[in-house]
Amino acid sequence: xxxxxxxxxxxxxxxxxxxxxxxxxxxxxxxxxxxxxxxxxxxxxxxxxxxxxxxxxxxxxxxxxxxxxxxxxxxxxxxxxxxxxxxxxxxxxxxxxxxxxxxxxxxxxxxxxxxxxxxxxxxxxxxxxxxxxxxxxxxxxxxxxxxxxxxxxxxxxxxxxxxxxxxxxxxxxxxxxxxxxxxxxxxxxxxxxxxxxxxxxxxxxxxxx
Numbered sequence: 001x002x003x004x005x006x007x008x009x010x011x012x013x014x015x016x017x018x019x020x021x022x023x024x025x026x027x028x029x030x031x032x033x034x035x036x037x038x039x040x041x042x043x044x045x046x047x048x049x050x051x052x053x054x055x056x057x058x059x060x061x062x063x064x065x066x067x068x069x070x071x072x073x074x075x076x077x078x079x080x081x082x083x084x085x086x087x088x089x090x091x092x093x094x095x096x097x098x099x100x101x102x103x104x105x106x107x108x109x110x111x112x113x114x115x116x117x118x119x120x121x122x123x124x125x126x127x128x129x130x131x132x133x134x135x136x137x138x139x140x141x142x143x144x145x146x147x148x149x150x151x152x153x154x155x156x157x158x159x160x161x162x163x164x165x166x167x168x169x170x171x172x173x174x175x176x177x178x179x180x181x182x183x184x185x186x187x188x189x190x191x192x193x194x195x196x197x198x199x200x201x202x203x204x205x206x207x208x209x
Contacts, residue, residue: 001030002183005164007157008102009038010092011085013064013077016110017173018161019103020073024176026183033097035089038160040149045158051082076113083116086145090136091122093144095129104129 006022008015022031042049051057061077068075088105095101108125109116116122119133126133135141152162156169163170163179168189170179182189 001028002026002166004029004031005034006031007034007036007152007160007162007164009036009085009160010088010105010109011038011082012160013060013075013110014173015161016075016106017064017067017073018176019106020071021173021176022099024180029183031099033092033099033102034148034152035092035097035102035145036149036152036157036160037086037089037145040146041153041158041160044153047158049082074107074111076111078109079113079115080117085116087122087133087136088116089145090141091126091129091131091133093141093148094131094135094138101129 004025006018008018010016025031038049041047050060061081065075065077067073088109092102092105105125108114108121114121123133126135155164157164159171161172161175163175165179165182166186168182170176170182188194
């Protein structure tokens with residue numbers, strides 16, 4: 001079977017939307033779910049997240065609300081956002097990074113409007129996955145998430161969600177269409193123009209600070 005890695009963070013509504021599109025990928029594609037800390041990727045690449053730029057935060061929240069309604073996807077922003085996704089990411093690792101568990105965590109965060117910081121709600125979610133909420137405090141769980149984030153950054157992953165296929169990275173919900181086309185015909189990523197833009201020189205660099 002062909003292999004793919006799917007990088008995600010529960011803090012991202014776009015990762016939740018991408019979850020809804022995984023079934024669009026070919027059935028012969030084996031997908032490995034890889035939780036990463038989005039904030040760690042942002043720090044690695046020196047970027048700000050959408051929610052850290054006030055006008056972009058408002059636009060993102062409103063667009064996501066519209067997009068979900070437009071596509072008939074159950075969706076409701078949590079009581080506060082951004083929230084700390086670390087407990088939920090570690091919970092996914094403790095649950096073996098299995099898609100049914102990941103789906104349940106996403107739904108708890110992105111369809112209920114609940115407060116992600118509520119310890120009682122988190123404990124109930126962990127129990128529904130057959131885990132004690134203390135499972136996330138194990139050092140090997142913490143190390144696995146940290147290492148997974150570092151490996152993702154080393155691979156060139158800069159945001160979530162990202163699909164990694166045959167050495168190519170496909171970022172974002174809209175990246176799924178590109179990924180599907182690539183799976184149907186990988187030569188589309190190796191055209192003369194595709195090779196040219198990879199090597200395109202920087203015309204001018206913005207001065208920071």
